[in-house]
Amino acid sequence: MRLALYQPDIPQNTGTMLRMAACLNVAVDIIEPCGFVLNDKRMKRSGMDYLDQTELHRHNSWEAFNAARDNKPDNQSLSGRLVLLSTKAETNYTDFKFSPDDILMVGRESAGVPEDVHNSVDARVLIPMAEGVRSLNIAVSAAMVLGEALRQTNGFPSVTKP
Numbered sequence: 001m002r003l004a005l006y007q008p009d010i011p012q013n014t015g016t017m018l019r020m021a022a023c024l025n026v027a028v029d030i031i032e033p034c035g036f037v038l039n040d041k042r043m044k045r046s047g048m049d050y051l052d053q054t055e056l057h058r059h060n061s062w063e064a065f066n067a068a069r070d071n072k073p074d075n076q077s078l079s080g081r082l083v084l085l086s087t088k089a090e091t092n093y094t095d096f097k098f099s100p101d102d103i104l105m106v107g108r109e110s111a112g113v114p115e116d117v118h119n120s121v122d123a124r125v126l127i128p129m130a131e132g133v134r135s136l137n138i139a140v141s142a143a144m145v146l147g148e149a150l151r152q153t154n155g156f157p158s159v160t161k162p
Contacts (some may be wrong), residue, residue, distance in 0.1 A: 001098075001155050002027045002080070003142060004065070004105040006113050009035035013109060015051070016139040022050040024150060025157040029057045029078075029103070031065045035110070062117060069103075078103065081122035084113065085145055087135055089124035096125045098149035109138050 003026055008014045014034070021028045030038070038058070059065035069078045080101030085093070105121065107113035118124070127141055135141075150156050 001100060001146070001149055001153065002029060002078070002103040003146060004029040004031060004082070004103050006031045006062070006105055006107045006117065007033060007035065008138075009109040010138075011036045013137065013139045017106075017142050018054045018056065019050040020139070020143055020146070021055075022053040024146065026146065026150075027055040027057065029059060029065060029068075031059050031062055033060075035108070066120075082120075083123045083125060084118065084121040085141055086112065086118065086124045086126065088112075088118065089126035091123070091125050092128055093125040093145045093148055096123065098152045100153040100155055102149060104142070104145055104149060106138050106142050 003017060003021055005014060005017060005028065008030065014030070014036075018028055020026075032038075057068075059068060069082070071078075080099060080103050082103050082105055083096070083098070084105050084107070086107070105113075107117075112118075125145060127136060127144060129136065136144075
């Protein structure tokens with residue numbers, strides 16, 4: 001299981017998702033450009049000391065990310081389905097059957113993903129929300145869907161006690 005962040009805008013959200021990924025032993029792909037300097041101190045504050053424990057892969061563009069995915073023989077970790085969290089999806093994330101090698105992707109906080117990216121993913125999932133609200137925080141959304149995906153695939157890390 002992996003988490004892909006498409007051109008993230010807000011360093012605090014990115015730091016929070018990197019911290020979550022470190023705690024859950026999930027690799028992260030950041031698809032640039034970002035709306036901030038990637039080593040921004042606000043991101044470091046929200047990610048705390050977990051950033052060094054995160055398996056982070058940076059891709060300088062959507063095309064570079066796809067090229068890495070196409071290079072499957074050399075990079076099996078990017079060979080899974082690309083599953084987009086989207087307010088435009090029709091499938092509820094709890095009804096979706098996740099696989100251990102899925103790559104869950106979130107879009108930009110300000111704009112989601114462009115139509116060509118939306119149309120090129122393997123699947124799209126939705127978090128149902130109350131009438132009249134627009135969206136959840138991106139880090140909260142990622143946590144909800146990643147938690148369900150790991151639950152379905154028994155992908156949570158084993159617990160070690162100090």
